[in-house]
Amino acid sequence: MQAQSIYIDHPSALHQLNPLTKLTFTLVFLVAAFALPNAVALIATFVLILVPLAASGGLLLPLLRSAFWLVLPFAISLALIQGFFSPGQTALFSLGPFTMTLEGLGSGLTFAARLLLALGGTLLLMLSTRPDKLMLALRQRGLPESLSYIVLTALQIFPRFQERARTILDAQKSRGLETEVGLLRRLALLVPLIAPLVLGSIVEVEERAMALEARAFSYKTIKTSWISLEDSRAQSILRAAILFFGVVLVYLRLTGFWPQ
Amino acid sequence: MIEFRDFSYRYPTAAADSLSSLSLQIPRGQFCAVVGANGAGKSTFCFAASGFIPHFFRGEAHGSVELAGKPLAEAEFGSLAAEVGIVFQNPFNQISGARFTVREEIAFGLENLGVERGEMQTRIQLALEVVDLVDVAERSPFELSGGQQQRVALASMFAMRPQVLVLDEPTSQLDPRGTREVFRAIAALSEAGTTIILAGHKLEWLAEFADRAILLDQGRVIADGDPDTIFAMETMGEVGVGRTQFTDVAAAAQRAGMLKDHAALPVTLAQAEAFFS
Numbered sequence: 147m148q149a150q151s152i153y154i155d156h157p158s159a160l161h162q163l164n165p166l167t168k169l170t171f172t173l174v175f176l177v178a179a180f181a182l183p184n185a186v187a188l189i190a191t192f193v194l195i196l197v198p199l200a201a202s203g204g205l206l207l208p209l210l211r212s213a214f215w216l217v218l219p220f221a222i223s224l225a226l227i228q229g230f231f232s233p234g235q236t237a238l239f240s241l242g243p244f245t246m247t248l249e250g251l252g253s254g255l256t257f258a259a260r261l262l263l264a265l266g267g268t269l270l271l272m273l274s275t276r277p278d279k280l281m282l283a284l285r286q287r288g289l290p291e292s293l294s295y296i297v298l299t300a301l302q303i304f305p306r307f308q309e310r311a312r313t314i315l316d317a318q319k320s321r322g323l324e325t326e327v328g329l330l331r332r333l334a335l336l337v338p339l340i341a342p343l344v345l346g347s348i349v350e351v352e353e354r355a356m357a358l359e360a361r362a363f364s365y366k367t368i369k370t371s372w373i374s375l376e377d378s379r380a381q382s383i384l385r386a387a388i389l390f391f392g393v394v395l396v397y398l399r400l401t402g403f404w405p406q
Numbered sequence: 407m408i409e410f411r412d413f414s415y416r417y418p419t420a421a422a423d424s425l426s427s428l429s430l431q432i433p434r435g436q437f438c439a440v441v442g443a444n445g446a447g448k449s450t451f452c453f454a455a456s457g458f459i460p461h462f463f464r465g466e467a468h469g470s471v472e473l474a475g476k477p478l479a480e481a482e483f484g485s486l487a488a489e490v491g492i493v494f495q496n497p498f499n500q501i502s503g504a505r506f507t508v509r510e511e512i513a514f515g516l517e518n519l520g521v522e523r524g525e526m527q528t529r530i531q532l533a534l535e536v537v538d539l540v541d542v543a544e545r546s547p548f549e550l551s552g553g554q555q556q557r558v559a560l561a562s563m564f565a566m567r568p569q570v571l572v573l574d575e576p577t578s579q580l581d582p583r584g585t586r587e588v589f590r591a592i593a594a595l596s597e598a599g600t601t602i603i604l605a606g607h608k609l610e611w612l613a614e615f616a617d618r619a620i621l622l623d624q625g626r627v628i629a630d631g632d633p634d635t636i637f638a639m640e641t642m643g644e645v646g647v648g649r650t651q652f653t654d655v656a657a658a659a660q661r662a663g664m665l666k667d668h669a670a671l672p673v674t675l676a677q678a679e680a681f682f683s
Contacts, residue, residue, distance in 0.1 A: 278504050298504055306503075353499040356462060360494075361502065361562060362487035362518035370520050372513035 151277045152212070158274075160203030164377045165275045165283040170385045171199070174392035175267025179260045181395040183404035185252070188259035196266045205273045212273075213266050221258035228254030282371055291369065295358075307343070314342050408432040408455055408570055408601070413469035414625075415450060415459055424450040426625040427469070432603060432618075434569065437596045439612040439633055440605040442622035443646030448605035451622065452574040455603050456492040457483060473570065488519055491563030492572045495579060497555035500562075501547045508550070508558055509534070509543045515566045526565075533561035536598060537591040553584025557591050570601040577608055589615060609637045609650050613673040621645065638671035652678035 155161070160168070175196065182188050200209040229238075232254075234247025271280075277298045284294040315323075318338060327335075358364075398404060410428040417424060425447050432438050432455075442448050453459040460467045461483035470477045473489055481489075494500055505511045512533055516526045534540045537557040542550060547558050556576055563571055573592065577585040589611045596602045596615065606612060612619065612633060619636040621629035623645040629636045636642070638657075642649045649657075652672045659665045665681075672678040 276506060278506060278510070281504065295504070350499055353494060353496060354503075356458065356492075357494060357500040357559075358502065359458070359462060359483065360456075360487055360492045360500075361515035362484065362566065364484035365487060365518050365520075366482070366484055367518075367520035370517050370522060370526070372510055372517055372523065372526055 152208075152269075152272050153276050154205060154208060154273050156204040156274075158203040160199060160205075160274050162376065163274075164375055164381050165271075165280040166287065166377075167381045167385050167388075168271050168275050169280065169283075170388045172267045172271040174388050174395070175270070176264050177392045177395055179264035179267070181399040182260075182263075183399075185256040185259040188256070188263050192259070192263050192266055196263070196270060200266075200270055200273075203270075203274045205270070208273055209266060209269050212269050213262060216265055217258060217262045220261055221255070224257050225251055225254040228257065279373060279375060282373060283375055285369070286375070291363070295363075307347075310346060311339060311343055314339055314346075407434050407474060408603070409472045409475075410454070411470045411472065413454060413471055414467070415454060416466045417450075417463065418465045420465075422625075424625050425454060428625075428627060429469075430620065430627060430630065432570075432601060434601055435596075435599055437593075437602040437615055437617045438604070439616035439619045440603060440622060441607065441609065441612065441619060441637075441647055442605075445624075446622040446645070447625040448622060449574050450625070451620075452492065452572045452603065452605050454478075455570070456490045456572045457481060457486040458492070461486070487515070487568070488566060489568055490570045490572060491566055491568035492574065493556070493559045493563055493576050495575045497552050497559060497579065498548075500559040501555060506546060507544050508539060508547050508561075511547045511558055512562045512565050515562050519566060529565040529567070530561075533565040536564060536594045537561040538587070551584060552580050553587040556580060556584065556588050560588070560591050560595065564595050564598075564600070568600070570603065571595060573602065573604040573606075575606050576604070577606065577611070585611065607647070609647075610652070610674050613637050613650075613677075621647070634670065634673050634677070637673045650674070652681075656681055 175191075178191055179188065182191060197206065197210075200206045229246040229251040230241070230244040232247065232250035234249030236248035238246045238248055238251065240246070281294045281298045284297060285291060289297075323335070323338065324331075409431045413425060413428045414423050415425045416422065428451075440448050440451050450459065453463060454467075454471050457471075457478040459465065459471075460479050467479070470479060472478065473481075478486065478490075502511060502514045505514050509530055512530045513526055516529060521529070531540075534543050537560050539554065539557055539561060542554060547555060550558065560571075560576075571592075576592070577588050580588060585608060589608075592602060592604065593615045602616075604612065604616070616633045618631065619629070619633040620627055621636055621639075621642070628645065629639065629641065637649060638653050639649075649671075650673050652675060656665070656671045656678065659682075660669075660671075669681060672681040
């Protein structure tokens with residue numbers, strides 16, 4: 147196993163930012179994803195703000211690749227469900243008793259754009275921030291150690307699951323299980339994968355909890371830190387400005403400033 | 407000193423005790439091997455010696471386990487890590503996942519103990535040197551081999567400066583090379599004055615380094631003494647542990663009348679060479 151997170155090291159200003167500054171960016175992207183009124187505004191925010199930020203950190207391709215593969219299945223299912231089942235005036239085509247409408251399709255794609263922006267904002271944080279530094283930043287702001295560790299493990303859960311699933315699949319392949327098959331057969335393959343994946347993870351949780359206790363995790367003292375974080379007044383102002391922008395977005399949304 | 411005083415323990419859902427009426431002392435600085443078949447109580451012994459029983463595993467405990475005269479059950483669990491370190495079987499699951507390099511991984515326990523940065527630096531460097539990991543200090547612990555990961559776990563414990571280091575089958579998942587690396591690192595920690603309690607099956611290695619061996623069977627101590635003597639006993643086979651190939655070959659040679667009866671049976675390769683020469 148190479149890493150326990152999707153963080154990509156790169157000598158960029160984005161990487162040097164205090165994790166709290168990046169977390170603030172992410173929070174406002176999440177707010178924007180649900181406050182902005184339509185797909186155009188959402189995509190514009192993604193392209194004009196998130197994409198340049200990712201590019202500045204040398205993370206554009208990994209971010210786009212991850213966001214695309216994660217959003218695609220939701221985008222397709224949302225477009226189909228909303229397109230066929232939401233009320234609309236403009237019929238595009240019919241499939242048996244169901245009619246795809248332009249309004250429904252638009253609504254589905256808008257929801258997919260919301261997901262894209264929310265996910266993109268989260269990926270920007272995860273790709274550019276070492277989880278341990280984020281944990282330290284949160285701890286320094288008063289978050290309990292155990293809670294900050296939960297945040298850390300939540301950030302690591304996908305790579306860990308991927309690695310474990312790959313190991314189980316390799317083991318099953320070596321015993322003759324065919325995995326290079328069609329989609330339906332692949333879905334059936336999830337059954338022998340999920341049981342060892344879940345059970346193995348439960349065992350791992352206990353072993354990890356014991357290992358943490360052995361490393362004095364619950365020792366009651368003022369903890370020190372080997373790694374250090376950089377912060378500045380300029381970053382504090384930037385965080386305040388971003389948060390203010392987020393509050394404005396929520397206000398505009400709640401007051402019905404934007405047409406729905 | 408660790409002392410078991412008439413200690414018995416039963417896991418919550420178990421029908422029988424995993425440890426029964428154990429009474430023994432392990433003096434400071436001793437390297438004590440704990441051997442026995444699977445299910446004999448080795449891991450339970452390790453958990454009791456490190457305070458995980460009764461703090462982490464509940465169950466039913468009688469008697470006491472004391473460190474320097476203080477019962478572990480009465481100590482605060484969090485603070486025990488500073489006194490007794492423990493290394494488990496699976497090297498991978500002992501990596502905290504919270505740090506990016508080996509050096510930072512070793513620092514993790516020290517941060518939790520509130521050790522100042524300057525002192526941390528000294529302890530980490532010494533730990534890296536003792537377990538011979540200086541060359542990989544800036545690499546991710548997840549990029550290392552199993553043997554190296556286990557040595558990271560050892561270094562992490564050593565840096566915390568516990569009086570006692572308990573190791574529960576630390577080489578059971580390692581290849582011969584990893585086993586050799588880990589045993590050498592444990593020997594170095596022992597030479598540095600740490601009390602070592604090591605549960606395992608690799609008798610050749612244990613005989614080479616341990617000062618004392620405790621043989622467990624069904625939660626009871628059935629032999630306690632010099633490792634070479636205990637590992638060569640016929641009882642080892644009867645309790646499901648077996649003896650090393652060197653011992654078996656030498657015993658067969660004796661039975662066949664090829665060698666003198668009174669010579670002590672060898673356990674390690676070096677002893678076998680001396681025995682047969």
